[in-house]
Amino acid sequence: MDWQAITARIEAAVTPYIGTGKVADYIPALARVDPARFGMAIVQGNGEMITLGDSHEPFSIQSISKVFTLSMALRHYGEDVWNRVGREPTGSAFNSIVQLENEKGIPRNPLINAGAIVVTDMLVAASNRDAMVQELLARFHRLSGDDTIGIDEEVAESESATGSRNRALAHFMAAFGNMANPVEDALHAYFRQCAVRMSCRQLARAALFLAYDGCDPINREQLVTRENCRRINAVMMTCGHYDNSGDFAYRIGLPGKSGVGGGILCIAPGHGAIAVWSPGLNASGTSMVGAIALEELVEATGWSVFG
Numbered sequence: 001m002d003w004q005a006i007t008a009r010i011e012a013a014v015t016p017y018i019g020t021g022k023v024a025d026y027i028p029a030l031a032r033v034d035p036a037r038f039g040m041a042i043v044q045g046n047g048e049m050i051t052l053g054d055s056h057e058p059f060s061i062q063s064i065s066k067v068f069t070l071s072m073a074l075r076h077y078g079e080d081v082w083n084r085v086g087r088e089p090t091g092s093a094f095n096s097i098v099q100l101e102n103e104k105g106i107p108r109n110p111l112i113n114a115g116a117i118v119v120t121d122m123l124v125a126a127s128n129r130d131a132m133v134q135e136l137l138a139r140f141h142r143l144s145g146d147d148t149i150g151i152d153e154e155v156a157e158s159e160s161a162t163g164s165r166n167r168a169l170a171h172f173m174a175a176f177g178n179m180a181n182p183v184e185d186a187l188h189a190y191f192r193q194c195a196v197r198m199s200c201r202q203l204a205r206a207a208l209f210l211a212y213d214g215c216d217p218i219n220r221e222q223l224v225t226r227e228n229c230r231r232i233n234a235v236m237m238t239c240g241h242y243d244n245s246g247d248f249a250y251r252i253g254l255p256g257k258s259g260v261g262g263g264i265l266c267i268a269p270g271h272g273a274i275a276v277w278s279p280g281l282n283a284s285g286t287s288m289v290g291a292i293a294l295e296e297l298v299e300a301t302g303w304s305v306f307g
């Protein structure tokens with residue numbers, strides 16, 4: 001692979017679009033981020049890392065955390081996870097409540113807010129709200145070899161202060177008996193997992209196990225079974241970008257997960273993990289420039305899972 005040519009190609013493709021899209025403005029700490037930032041890291045199974053731009057800069061991982069909590073829940077509860085959350089795409093926004101009533105408090109999938117709150121509720125039930133977040137952070141520290149990864153307390157507090165919609169989702173599910181803990185305990189953990197700050201380098205490194213059958217190819221830790229790894233990738237492909245998941249699969253063809261902080265995590269099975277960050281979002285909350293960079297990467301490498 002001629003990485004020099006590939007990174008030059010990506011840079012040329014994104015340059016005209018840098019700064020486009022709309023920065024998440026639902027909390028001040030996210031609205032303040034400079035929309036012209038762009039970073040990318042591609043980590044391969046042998047540990048080789050290719051980087052572009054602000055790949056060292058930590059950003060708010062937001063909904064990308066949902067992939068890691070799902071992997072923790074599948075490890076702990078196995079198939080029982082699917083008794084409380086489905087695995088179908090929604091065609092709706094990430095924070096939509098409309099399907100929950102018809103579907104009796106069982107969220108469509110673990111990557112929308114309602115589904116991720118249920119997954120976090122399961123993890124809180126298995127330990128407690130603070131230990132659950134500590135376990136997530138410990139995972140990040142272990143996998144990326146960097147124990148400075150932490151929570152942006154300002155973002156966590158603002159998430160909670162502005163979290164009426166997530167509270168509504170959680171209480172609605174509680175009314176159907178689909179919350180095991182007091183709603184505020186599950187939400188406390190959920191708001192904190194969304195407020196984790198990581199760089200593209202750290203994020204791609206931490207997700208490498210998803211490209212290698214659930215086993216981190218560098219430290220050899222098996223984080224999820226081979227079957228669950230395949231399933232997590234399937235859910236990312238079908239649900240990772242909410243009502244934009246079809247378009248993302250069409251353009252990029254890799255399992256991925258977006259976050260409103262402007263990050264996108266993508267898994268190229270057998271090749272590596274990619275994290276890209278640029279804060280301007282499209283209407284579904286996916287980074288505009290990030291998606292262009294990934295499109296270019298896939299064109300150049302042939303890494304799409306569709307050949």
Ligand code: DON
Pocket residue numbers: 061062063064094095113159166194258259260261284285286
């Ligand atoms: O719960 C929320 O709404 C935010 N903390 C996360 C939303 C998010 O990242 C949606 N992804 N594109």
